[in-house]
Amino acid sequence: MAHIEVAKERCKACELCTTACPFGLLRLSDDYNSAGDHYIVQDNPEKCIGCKLCAIQCPDTVIEVYK
């Protein structure tokens, strides 16, 4: 069982991590953070295997991976 945590205040909505997830679990939220950007949220968190690819792809290291 693995899960990710997104530091949503630092997310800049570049969406690069959505290209990295092998299951396509990541998408932009409908909500905004204080900078006015959409942030990354995870659909179906039970499918996450903790491969770290999204966190490595994220230039700002917004994503933390727990496994």
Next chain:
Amino acid sequence: MEQKIYGLPEGMNDKKTSFCPGCSHMAAYRTIVESLNELNERDNAVIVRPIGCSLNADYSFDIHAIQSMHGRASAVATGVARMHPEKTVLAYQGDGDAHSIGIAECLYAANRGEKMTCIVINNSVYGMTGGQMSGTTLLGQRTTTGIREFDNQGAPIHVAEMIAQLEAPGYVARAALYTPKDIMQAKKFMVKALRCQKELGKYSYIELLSFCPTNWGVKPVDCIKYAQENVLPVYPVGELKTCF
């Protein structure tokens, strides 16, 4: 019990930087900090940064830093490396900096074989000053100062290949920061470059191909495809000279 397996490395803080969305600079810094941590050299390292987008990361990591003039990071790093031979000295430059304005300092520091590592972020434009054409701009690429044509500006310059044929440098490589696979490869090269400097006392050069979504005029998600189609055929990734 779940444990944290990936996140900000030790030595980087969670301050929000002023880089554009999708910019590869922080991925480059993370690669450097992770590599220094792996070699247990972070407290012993000095990073020299010239003018350019690299300045925006001023307070986001915990490495001794010096600010130099535009293009002169390799010259300042030479001074630090000669005064403090026990330090791990890094020059963190951009392509407009190391390959255009400061090409003399960059090439001659390599030719002298200074005990330092030169890290060049190549995004094929001047980033901070507003997307002007640099020495590494691709043929046909649109910049704010015009479209590069062979007849007017010549072909993009390949500094890594030039340094690789010099006698003194120990390790020369070019890596990309496009996909997770590329970033992992870049980290492997970075560790080798730092080891070459530390263990053999030689000059290392590593060029990191990166995105500039703002000045390319490409959305960050489309940058991966754009870069793989346009940049990688011109700048092939790999080790050009190795000492291990």
